[in-house]
Amino acid sequence: MTKATPLRLGIAGLGTVGKGVVKIVRQQAQLLSARAGRDVVITAVCARDQTRDRGVSLAGYAWETDAVALAKRDDVDVFVELIGGDTGPAKDAVEAALAAGKDVVTANKALLAHHGQVLAETAEAAGSVIRYEAAVAGGIPVIKSLLEGLAGNEITRLMGVMNGTCNYILTNMEKSGRGYNALFDECAELGYLEADPNLDVGGIDAGHKLALLASIAFGTRVDFASVELEGIQRIELQDIKHAADMGFKIKLLGVTQMTGRGLEQRMTPCLVPDTSALSQLDGGTNMVVIEGNNVEQIVLRGPGAGMGPTASAVMGDVMDIARGIRIPTFGIPATQLQDAPSAVAASPAPFYLRVGLHDKPGAMAKVASILGNAGISIDRMRQLGHADETAPVLFVTHKCMRQALDQAIEAINKTDVVATSPVALRIEIL
């Protein structure tokens, strides 16, 4: 049998993931070749500092200092973008690669969440593909499962815990009894935080991922701007404890579904029942739950980050291209993706509400009456013991709309009884 021509990769970015990809291509060359029916080789790489010892051999690779130059090289078939960031060199180089007729593999959720539509249209017009398994949920083949494996389904709902850093903080607050700030600092030391930590703890990174999955699931244009985003910064140890007392855990949970009013996309901290699969995720593990009209429910779990898992996802995409798999970026041609109206907070839910009140007569009644006036009925209410002058009061509401609750919170904040502004967390019954 004559062998097909090798598939030639240009790797831009030699951080953790880039090094992992180099390792796999070098150390598993024979296995990749057998599976792809052709050799998979690296011809050129690019990073800022050529002199640094990265612990992997780069022998035999051409070196570029400019990612755009790498993207344009004649000896590169697939441009592998592992630089990161939604602007700057990552974007320039991906555009250059597509303009030069290359295929692109990327781990860059921010880039695709902001520019996915345009990039997909460009790629598809040129007959190129963009693959991005590594952009969502690390090593879990969730894009492939959704885009291909479940292609016979109308997707009804997709949920997921997709930021390992947030999950690390939340699960370790519970396990170790340390507060948010201590665990945030620990994550910084462990290198678990993005350069801008708000990408992690503000839910933005996970929101990027959700927006990409929503596009595939519902055939809609990526619409990150409409994701209802809320970070975990205001979660306190006492919230974790109160949730546990009620049989719940707190997770930064993404949910997307097509409703009668439009596309719902939210990435917010939620209380989930501690018997649910989602609640049992520890540390950096990710989980995605996909529900379809035929398949019922599929649950996928695995490491959400790290050199090996993320490089595994990059190589899954590379191998697909090596094997000739060519599918539109979001499953249907980008020009056919729909502009769905955004349905923010479209579905009612019970909420957990913690508010710190000045310890004086009538304070609790005032808050309760504001909730009542907003049409929010209270399922449970409890004032907790306290050492200082602020009394923490918990409410669990019956099902209500988030907008109504937010209006009530605004009114509560205007009273003279509030010491700390309310923390409101959705209770997601799975």
Add this chain to the structure above:
Amino acid sequence: MTKATPLRLGIAGLGTVGKGVVKIVRQQAQLLSARAGRDVVITAVCARDQTRDRGVSLAGYAWETDAVALAKRDDVDVFVELIGGDTGPAKDAVEAALAAGKDVVTANKALLAHHGQVLAETAEAAGSVIRYEAAVAGGIPVIKSLLEGLAGNEITRLMGVMNGTCNYILTNMEKSGRGYNALFDECAELGYLEADPNLDVGGIDAGHKLALLASIAFGTRVDFASVELEGIQRIELQDIKHAADMGFKIKLLGVTQMTGRGLEQRMTPCLVPDTSALSQLDGGTNMVVIEGNNVEQIVLRGPGAGMGPTASAVMGDVMDIARGIRIPTFGIPATQLQDAPSAVAASPAPFYLRVGLHDKPGAMAKVASILGNAGISIDRMRQLGHADETAPVLFVTHKCMRQALDQAIEAINKTDVVATSPVALRIEIL
């Protein structure tokens, strides 16, 4: 844009899964067409009884009574085999389809476990593909994940609970306190059992699935004959209870890994820690755990059977073919698959051993000494209270080889103290 030619399916077998496939193709035609970039249509179907009302419209489809005739039709591009069985019409028709240059999608694990190598060689020589996502773990896209998503990994171990009927029996023995026979009868009434129930409760069906996954994972020829098989028929309510007391659940667990001595494949009832993900599976749910050198560990969970989930898997394969995805049956060309030596019971483990002894002095000592002579050391031993003349005695061994234990059991059975032959269950520490 001019539209590509439609992909034309011939559906052989109109049982539960076949009806599900017809439903999807009819009711989701537009979605399938958008995703595939071409229409996906059924041109002909085949089943024994044309007059039966199946609750789905078959209008517009040609009818064949002979599956081979269906497979050969000029207006069929993909032969969808949903007849079942490793011989007879299913095999004849798949062979005829391949001979006629068609692609094949099948849910038939038995056929591929027995004849996968020859069929794959035939298909690949003719440039056809065989896809079989529905053959393993129902709606879970496990074949796709292993074959494609994790193609950048050397697979180190694969485990799974892949027979919903066995899992239904075992989890309901625990929940309801009813015995094996009562639940077996319930499964028969519910239609959960294969025509030959031993395929389910004997572990054969799950063994077929494991053999297919092992081939993909390790690049080896399908070798069902070497799967170490053990059914769940001898599990008693007391075993479930004793296991629970020790912090375990009993699952029919498949494990395959490449060892220094060859390919290990086993499908046997095991005790798994009740904190593990595998232990938390209820009823008909399946779970597959895939471990790779880069990805670490991925866990996939979903419905293992049923009309919707299985039809979803069939349609995933159909959509792949419609989109031009063509990969060798087992990931590398069938002619390159290796003949791995079989390593039966290659790895030592602790075992749970229950034996019914005649209630007379020295009985327990006799058994313990046979174990000792076989080099099997005992971690825990307990004689339980009993109403009749047979005393149930439990042993938990330290790690030992299954062969040594089997020899000891043989010796134990030859003594005059045994009332019921020992039940030995591997304890799998995950």
